[in-house]
Amino acid sequence: MNESINFSLIYSEIFLLTAICCIMLVDLFQRDRERKLTFTLTQLTLVTLIILGFNQLNMPLAIGFYQHWILDTLATTLKIAIYIMTFIALLYARPFISHRNLMRGEYYLLTLFSVLGMMIMVSSNSFLLVYLGLELLSLSLYALVALQRDSKLASESAVKYFVMGGLASGFILYGVSLIYGATGSIIISEVSQFYSQNPSNLISQFGMVFIVIGLAFKFGAVPFHMWLPDVYHGSPSSITAYISSVPKIAVFGIAVRILMVAFGQSIGDWSGLILIVALLSIIVGNVVAVVQSNLKRMLGYSAIAHIGYFLLGLVPATDASFSAAMFYIIVYALMTLAGFGIVIFMSVAEKDYQNVSDLRGLGRYHPWYGLMFTVVMISMAGIPPFIGFWPKLEIFRQLVLNGYVFEAVIAIAFSVVGLFYYLKVVKEMFFSEVEESPEITESRSLKVALSFNCILLVLIGLMPDSIYDYCLTAFNIIS
């Protein structure tokens, strides 16, 4: 069974690839400047994928393609999360790109290609597929960032993203080659077996460190975070919303496969590394975010801090803590989408309003959106009953259960710093008195989508089990 080439394991991927080709052809013959058909087909593809995903959800674990491919509940759950988030991101993107000479077929195609890359990542059972998926994702993202050719900022951030991303991929590849040298295999489960027989092998440990660094690069964790604020700042806002949220879920997928499965026998080797990176991210991210006046940069640094909290969930390296981390990363993606949704919301015809101070007076003139954005900010700060609180609670609970009380105290103390800059946004929206209303988007679909996203943050906050159960099922904690 493991050796077989079983196409039923990859029919979602086949479907997506076919759909991409069709959409590409359709787009070629389209004269509509608004690309309505391309957009509709793309979203339909994603909806179909969501349905396919839910169909696959309860299938038993299956490995195929000479052990390179794995399809388990974890992979399927992560894929569904990826589809849904991409769907939301594209909804947000539409009004934004139509004003900015970005409304091209490539936008949708590249997004779909990156989705394909992520699907490969989360389903890979070998280092080779991890790398292939990662590159497919990264190359699509580089191109997406560079799509706005006439913008200096966007080109600069595309180059930065490309160079840093390439470096990270190089790290991972080098690590993989060292591990292959030591173990003679690139299949993750075989590497794991090797570890159980040779617990301390210097070469493969060396390789593992490189892989951890590469992953930290991709997550944007301190001290490998330098690219992140610049890229988030420079990219067109709709693309920032996408690259800051969805790919993290996929990177989490490969982090699980590599750290928990491949290096599952030598947890002590990597959990210390992750712990340091996580705490540094929390501290640096939160502190530096305080002084940012640009909303996108602020959200960028806050993303670094969030990644820190998420990484803390990996540190105890139990199934429960991994599912807590999964819960965190999915909720993080949902909140980040809403956060950058605000930036898109503030972008009207060709003008970008990106500073925190541009939100001044929003709450006074548009109380509904003011309230919604307050929900986003408070949720990011981790105040109950909004959704941001629950994964934090779960991460801290896992830390305390596994004896990391002191680390939990540091992390939670810095969330107070985090609260400050989130509240600064609320302050601008509600507390400052201004003469005239800030400009907001005219797109009704964006307004509805964003309100829906924000209401979701409240509703899931009241019933966090609705997401968390999936995460627990993915790690076989509950069935």
Place this chain on the structure above:
Amino acid sequence: MIEKLPLLSLSIWLPVLTGVLMLFVTGQKHKKTSHWIALIGAAATFAISLLLLSEFDSSSYYIQFIEDKVWLKSLDIHYALGIDGFSLPLIVLTSLMTLIVVISSWNNIKFRATHYLAGFLIMGGLMNGVFAATDSILFYVFWEAMLVPMFLIIGIWGGANRVYASLKFFIYTFFGSVFLLIALIYLAKQADSFDIFNMQQMVIDLEAQKLIFFAFLIAFAVKIPMWPVHTWLPDAHVQAPTGGSVILAAIMLKMGTYGFIRFMLPIVPDASMAYAGMMIVLSLIAIAYIGFVALAQEDMKKLVAYSSIAHMGFVTLGLFISFALLKQQQVDAAVMGIQGALVQTISHGFISGALFLCIGVLYDRMHSRNIADYGGVVNTMPKFAMFFMLFAMANAGLPGTSGFVGEFFVIIASLQVSFWIAIIAGLTLVLAAAYTLWMYKRVIFGDIANDKVASLNDLNGRELSVLIILALLVLFFGLYPSPLLEIMQPSVEHFIDCNLVSKLTPEGMCS
């Protein structure tokens, strides 16, 4: 019929839902309607709390009106509610104060009055939740969620320096509560449940108790607030709109006390015993030093804010003096200390709320809180002067008012421990009289200070009705405190017998 209704849930969610409903009402057209909706919502909540009061069996210490549903299965968090003699008076107080705030801000909020009232209703419901929750995470959720409406109320409707005050308020209290969260998680790990009463019946060694003690202390001391973490309170009070100040003083500070009684003392009694001396000293500093600080204030709201800190010092003194008394086996005196603290908690709710309302009455007319801008108000507002006099006297602890009962109990209890503690505590009764009455003299008596004062109108019917209610309560509990004491009595005795026993060994714990 009534027994079947989930009264506690109603007391939480009725105001919250009314408030959320009102958020959707915008525009000036529906202003009157929304005011009436708010009034009906608040009145219904108060009626529910009265129902609770009448149905409550005050002869037992058992948790009553229990509701328990699994909320989050994966985390074993329950939606568990229940009240005993400690929480019932606080819920009634909360509902009453919310109603009073709704009535008193009927006309004097110009900017988005609907949302202002909605904020108070939501907050009122959430505060009821804090007092009713018996699951620690549910408690924490209410405890934190309640900060958000208060933050917005201070920030949107507050005075000139509101941004600073609101941020300080939020961050200060959040800083306290994050440690609470870690402590709760740790305790839940030990107890294998988030249920507060399971946590109370658990063996914890002294080292762990001490750490948990400090986590609780940071959380609750900020809220009370105790010296030296009190500095957010004067800022928040001065900048908050009248209603915000009333709720802040009357209810929010009480959550600190409630936290002490519900969490800190019963869960870590040995650490509390070990640090009782420190806590008594901190309380005395709050009582004496803050009293002097209050004396020097130029701003009426600030003065009442500092006097709140000083009066809350009596509450913490009463709670921790009982440990010293238990050490000496003086159980009766310990009961008295705790009862004194609780009575003081409730009575301070009435008095400080009433004082802030009085200042609000003046502020609505003069737009100034400076004592120096006033003088001779009695000539133009004689009715107001009478009520203000009563509340000022109550604040000074005059016998016959509710302010006297609690302080008297606490001082009597501390006299059993040390003459000097009683002296220092008693000294502040003089101080309280000094700063309150001096303020009263400067504002109310004397010749008419300026033209503005000369043109003041006396209380209108709405203001009068609110102040009459509070005045009656202050007098009633001053002359006849036993209904309040009777509700608390079984809980306090159970508290001393079962909860304050050593948690180092399983011996002596009540099951």
